[in-house]
Amino acid sequence: MSSTQESSESKNIIVSGGARGIGRALVRYFLEAGHRVFVFDIQEDELQYAVTKHLEKHYKNGNVGYAVCNLRHVDDIRSKVDQAAKFFDGKIDVLVNNGGIASPYWKDDKTMEAKETYDQWVAYMETNLTAPFAMSQACIPFMKHRESDSDNSQGAHKHIAGPCILHVGSFRAHQSDPNQEGYAASKAGQLGLMQAMSISLGPLGIRTNLVAPGRIKVGHESKEGDEKGDTWEGQNTEKDIDDHPTNRAGRPKDIADACLYLINAGFVNGVDITVDGGALRKKSG
Numbered sequence: 001m002s003s004t005q006e007s008s009e010s011k012n013i014i015v016s017g018g019a020r021g022i023g024r025a026l027v028r029y030f031l032e033a034g035h036r037v038f039v040f041d042i043q044e045d046e047l048q049y050a051v052t053k054h055l056e057k058h059y060k061n062g063n064v065g066y067a068v069c070n071l072r073h074v075d076d077i078r079s080k081v082d083q084a085a086k087f088f089d090g091k092i093d094v095l096v097n098n099g100g101i102a103s104p105y106w107k108d109d110k111t112m113e114a115k116e117t118y119d120q121w122v123a124y125m126e127t128n129l130t131a132p133f134a135m136s137q138a139c140i141p142f143m144k145h146r147e148s149d150s151d152n153s154q155g156a157h158k159h160i161a162g163p164c165i166l167h168v169g170s171f172r173a174h175q176s177d178p179n180q181e182g183y184a185a186s187k188a189g190q191l192g193l194m195q196a197m198s199i200s201l202g203p204l205g206i207r208t209n210l211v212a213p214g215r216i217k218v219g220h221e222s223k224e225g226d227e228k229g230d231t232w233e234g235q236n237t238e239k240d241i242d243d244h245p246t247n248r249a250g251r252p253k254d255i256a257d258a259c260l261y262l263i264n265a266g267f268v269n270g271v272d273i274t275v276d277g278g279a280l281r282k283k284s285g
């Protein structure tokens with residue numbers, strides 16, 4: 001099989017936090033690329049709207065399913081992964097751990113000196129770091145290499161790509177503004193989780209990588225954004241362009257492009273791709 005044929009294979013993909021924002025865009029671009037997708041989110045109305053209305057055509061074709069899931073409850077994660085696996089007839093090819101608390105600052109302009117930030121710290125860790133571990137753990141039995149995969153043309157080591165897990169991290173793992181300790185630490189923790197998993201899951205035929213977005217405006221990727229007719233262009237200012245050596249602001253599609261590359265990149269494992277328009281390389285001031 002040629003690499004072109006391999007990369008056009010339809011994959012079974014779970015996306016967490018896919019009701020809105022970057023996650024919704026990932027789901028849409030994966031479906032448009034010919035994959036099947038199962039979406040998790042905690043926001044029931046937003047999730048139902050995203051799948052049955054925003055993605056109506058794909059929903060009617062049976063290519064996208066969904067379940068309300070609280071990523072902070074491991075039992076919920078396990079039962080919803082079982083439900084997704086049934087939707088996919090027992091085989092999951094890709095897990096994208098995208099869902100999480102995306103706001104990087106402590107609430108109400110607090111600093112870490114304020115004791116009430118402790119509960120927020122726990123929420124960041126459980127949602128952004130423990131959940132990707134628990135999601136991955138629950139998916140492994142449905143992803144790992146099976147005997148039936150190992151004929152001469154399709155063996156795990158001969159696959160162009162094979163199954164993979166993608167963590168959606170953040171450039172904040174490397175660079176903070178003040179008062180982002182909980183978010184930054186949870187995202188830096190994802191880097192350690194990713195590199196450890198890339199080694200441990202290798203023998204199971206599963207690759208693990210991380211995509212770290214920079215600043216991406218996502219208000220238009222939501223029910224409210226659709227109702228108000230919001231656009232990506234309308235949210236970005238001159239500063240959003242000037243902040244980036246690429247001379248443009250980041251789009252949700254930039255994250256989808258990186259994920260689609262990694263899904264088909266069979267010799268790429270244990271890497272962190274920062275998709276920030278070069279902002280991390282730019283001197284401030």
Ligand SMILES: NC(=O)c1ccc[n+]([C@@H]2O[C@H](COP(=O)([O-])OP(=O)(O)OC[C@H]3O[C@@H](n4cnc5c(N)ncnc54)[C@H](O)[C@@H]3O)[C@@H](O)[C@H]2O)c1
Nearest residue numbers: 017020021022041042070071098099100102170213215216
């Ligand atoms: N947008 C950016 O500028 C940016 C930058 C760097 C990293 N990221 C990362 O990208 C990912 C998506 O961010 P976004 O900007 O689209 O944010 P968003 O808030 O629009 O989307 C996050 C989604 O996760 C879901 N979620 C949150 N807690 C959950 C829980 N307990 N259980 C299930 N679902 C839950 C939300 O309901 C929401 O649909 C996050 O991991 C975020 O940290 C975003």
